[in-house]
Amino acid sequence: MNPALRAAYAAAGSLAELTVARAPRGDGKTLRSLAGRRGVLDRFAAWGAAHRDPARPLVWLHAPSVGEGLQARPVIELLRQRRPDVQVAYTHFSSSAADFAAHVGADFADYLPFDTRRSARTALRAIRPTALVFSKLDVWPVLVDEAVRQGVRVGLIAATLAEGSGRQGVLARALLHDAYAALSVVGAIDAADAARLVALGVDVHRTQVTGDTRYDQVWARAQAVDRLAPLLAPLASVRPTLVAGSTWPGDHAVLRDAWCAVRRVLPDARLIIAPHEPTAGHLASVAVWAQRDALRVARLGADDAHAADLVLVDRVGVLGDLYALADVAYVGGGFHAAGLHSVIEPAAYGAPVLFGPQCRDSRDATLLIDAQGGRSVANAQALGDALIEWLRIASSRADAGGRARALVKAGCGAAERSFALVTALL
DSSP: OOOHHHHHHHHHOOOOOHHHHHHOOOOHHHHHHHHHTTHHHHHHHHHHHOOOOOTTTTEEESSHHHHHHHHHHHHHHHHHHOTTEEEEEEEEEGGGGGHHHTSSOSSSEEEOSSOOHHHHHHHHHHHOEEEEETTTTTHHHHHHHHHHHTTEEEEEEEEEEOOOGGGGHHHHHHHHHHHHHHOSEEEEEEEHHHHHHHHHHOOGGEEEEEOOOHHHHHHHHHHHHHHTTTGGGOOOOOOOOOOOOOEEEEHHHHHHHHHHHHHOTTTTTTEEEEEEEEEHHHHHHHHHHHHHHOOOEEEETTGGGGOEEEEEOOOSOOOOHGGGGOOOEEEETTTTOOOOHHHHHHHHOOOOEEEESSOOHHHHHHHHHHHHHHEESSHHHHHHHHHHHHOOHHHHHHHHHHHHHHHHHHHTTHHHHHHHHHHOOO
16 A cells, blocks of 8 residues: 555544544444444453453454355354354444344454554454454455454455446555455455456465355255244235335335236235335335325234235344245345345245346346346336236246245355365464
């Protein structure tokens, strides 16, 4: 990193740390993130002093949010099963991943401190990792540099870089090149991702294609789902069912018009909808349009949910199981600037998957389209037409759903390969 860029980056990091100390508390994502970092280095130090066993190796896994955490979790599970001698630390960046991190199975889990020299040095010295492993893409240059200085081997698993990613720009390359070049091992999702990562600075001789560990994760969850559990059993039904997951207001506008068309043809059709952020405002907006269309609405877990035309999911963490109820799935984000959410979760259950047009950066969506297990829809009419076809015609639905399920099954095995990559660092 050139001196001017290093100085600017250091100043930005110092400003971020100052903001942590002065930011007010609040419910917003940014404010929660800042509040969560207050005292984080003290927590690192306290855990290191009380629980770090210097006779055991420690793997520090970092996954910025839940999606990347789902890629890291299968590796953590294999470490727990096969390497009980290894301690595991886990960090995240986003406040939305705090609950996930608390249940990921690590010995120590917390926010990642901001990427300053002081914080990186303090955190590393506190927990003394043997290896530092990033999940997917986010590699922090100061943390990597300090880890290498302290003799920690650094790796990247389930690595992916979208073709149009901003990290391929001039400024990002200048900022991150040294960090990528310092990685000891990199497991890329596919050959195209590996080539793009090499162009960013990763050593081609330290790179291998290991696949995407999320496929193992969603496949295992689908195989283990208990349809007689209290969550699912009350909602069992022969009614044609669409499960719409991780939706945003932009998705709701399209879904409403499409669902009206579906109900005219299939008046018994049922919709289970799980907003990506089940805030009071998002839930209320769905309830309002459902009531305007004379749909019986119930919250998930309510006594009358089994008879509802629209079941409104007001909690997080259950969507991966609710897809088991889907004849057809709709995944949100394709009509939203944040991008498409996970389409392989419903595919693992054999549900054909529909999503909006903003899906070019989603490798999984492209694979589903190519396999004819999913479709991108441009508007409400296209969504309604696809829903009517798949909900009415069992053979068409079964063929598309089978192709979706086969795609996920074929992607399994990445967890084993990534586990081998991580343990090689030890």
